[in-house]
Amino acid sequence: AQSVTQPDIHITVSEGASLELRCNYSYGATPYLFWYVQSPGQGLQLLLKYFSGDTLVQGIKGFEAEFKRSQSSFNLRKPSVHWSDAAEYFCAVGAPIYSSASKIIFGSGTRLSIRP
C-alpha cells in the first residue's frame, strides 16, 4: 500500500541556518509529490509540488525540494531559515494515475521551531 513517512517529528534550527526536512514514500511508481506548510493559526498552504522533469523543484518562500527516485525521497530544503518559517510541514503523495479514488496521502508532519 502507498505510504509517506516523515521521520522527524520535531526539528529546531537556528535562525539563518540551513534546513532539510525529510520525506520518504512508498509507491509502485513515481507519484505526484507535494509539500504543504501549516503556520500557527492558518490553513495549509502549498509550498511546492513535483510531477515530472527537473528533479529540483523551486517553491514559494525560498523553499526547494529534490526528488530522488533511487531513495524514494522528496526532501525539503531552505538555505537560510527565518523566524517566520516556524510551522508544521507536511509531505504528501498522490497516485501517479488518476482515478476517482486517487486521494493524496499526507505524512504525519514535522514541526519546525526556530532558535533566535
Add this chain to the structure above:
Amino acid sequence: GAGVSQSPSNKVTEKGKDVELRCDPISGHTALYWYRQSLGQGLEFLIYFQGNSAPDKSGLPSDRFSAERTGGSVSTLTIQRTQQEDSAVYLCASSPWGQPNQETQYFGPGTRLLVL
C-alpha cells in the same frame, strides 16, 4: 479573492450530541475534501466530493459520520452522537478540477471540535 471558509471556527459540545460543520469552498472549484487532524497527528482523509457526488468516502471512521454537498458548493460534515475521540480539527479543502492526486488543494482554517 475569497478562500475556503469554515464555520464555526470552534465548537464545544457534549458527548452524545450531534454537530454540523460547514465548508464554503472557493467559488467554481469542482472538488471538495474533508480531513481530520488530531493533536500531533497528520491529516486523516475523510471524504472527497466531485460536484455533489462522493466518489471516495473511504475515510469516514464510522456510520456516525456523514457529509453532503449541495449545488456543487457548500458542504456539511455531520457527526452524530459525538464521542470524545471525535475531538480534533476538521479541515476542508477544495481544488479546481477534481483530480485529487495531482491538484493543489486550497485549505480552510479548520473547525476545532471539542467533545466534553
